[in-house]
């Protein structure tokens with residue numbers, strides 16, 4: 448094998464998939480029996496099905512360590528392509544060559560035996576992926592910790608909710624040291640906190656050199672995490688290249704054809720945005736918060752409230768809101784800086800601010816002192832899910848930053864668009880559109 452071939456993780460050549468569509472079950476039976484009879488009696492065999500080409504003559508290569516987004520509308524052939532790469536579906540023509548262990552998250556519950564417990568399924572799944580009993584033993588605690596499904600690990604998988612199933616399946620997939628990870632984002636049915644945790648892990652795996660194939664309808668995510676993207680329309684590969692450019696092509700196509708439906712969806716939400724009511728969405732309440740710091744202060748009572756001081760986690764566009772927390776000092780501290788940051792699911796900082804230029808950061812605090820810090824903000828975030836991080840740090844007259852305490856992803860916030868001034872993106876720039884002919 449030459450060096451160039453060594454670099455390749457996946458090679459797809461002239462791949463096509465044809466499904467046979469039967470109009471009635473009777474046609475399926477006829478197809479099973481009659482062509483054989485026709486052949487025996489010397490007649491040309493008849494065909495009792497219609498052909499549907501879900502993929503047509505696809506060729507591309509993925510180098511080791513690359514992150515490829517696969518985009519396209521519903522039914523464009525994304526899952527069919529991934530299933531063939533994983534080997535769970537056979538091609539009608541063409542070939543696929545892969546190098547390395549493939550872990551995939553494609554179909555909910557696939558690879559799990561519903562009668563077996565979570566534990567048994569972990570061992571079964573890992574052994575299918577080529578891990579020995581000892582290797583699985585060594586990883587088992589990590590798998591269970593990431594899935595975070597508690598006692599359910601000892602229960603049969605048939606008792607799991609779809610969210611639990613995804614948690615366990617994802618946890619196995621990422622902990623079996625895959626060379627290639629294939630993820631259909633539509634499966635990310637876990638809560639927002641778990642999705643964030645998965646995205647973080649996917650990012651880590653990609654950084655560590657794992658090849659990633661990622662199907663997503665969220666173009667911002669594809670642009671952020673994928674180096675290249677493959678765009679399918681009705682089974683044909685329309686474009687394969689730099690992710691940002693391919694996403695733009697797809698957006699242009701979408702915009703031309705379906706802007707109306709997106710707009711009406713946003714219009715439906717606009718009713719909500721006119722109310723001053725504080726909404727607390729329970730689905731956003733659990734987080735996978737990370738806490739660290741040197742322990743000299745403690746952040747408690749982190750909350751987001753609307754301008755009427757009602758606690759909320761659902762923000763309407765262009766409304767005022769307050770992020771606040773209580774800071775208690777457990778030791779003497781000089782010049783503490785109180786900060787907050789809002790990130791998106793990929794961990795990109797969308798906005799951050801702190802008290803560096805505020806009087807409070809020019810002071811000394813004694814053990815037991817407490818302050819409440821409030822950040823008054825106006826919501827110019829685009830529609831979507833965001834994560835709040837709060838932190839207290841000090842530079843203590845040195846250049847480096849010392850965290851007294853940082854609570855990363857302490858709260859999850861959902862932003863609802865108010866009108867069609869913001870169709871997508873992380874920020875809402877309140878566009879007004881003027882068209883002159």
Ligand SMILES: Nc1ncnc2c1ncn2[C@@H]1O[C@H](COP(=O)(O)OP(=O)(O)OP(=O)(O)O)[C@@H](O)[C@H]1O
Nearest residue numbers: 466467499501519520521522523524525526527528
């Ligand atoms: N077993 C099957 N028999 C017949 N047609 C099928 C079968 N599986 C998929 N198809 C068809 O093949 C086409 C591609 O399906 P596929 O699931 O790959 O699309 P997709 O891009 O993954 O869609 P989505 O975004 O909705 O998941 C669709 O038109 C689908 O109806």
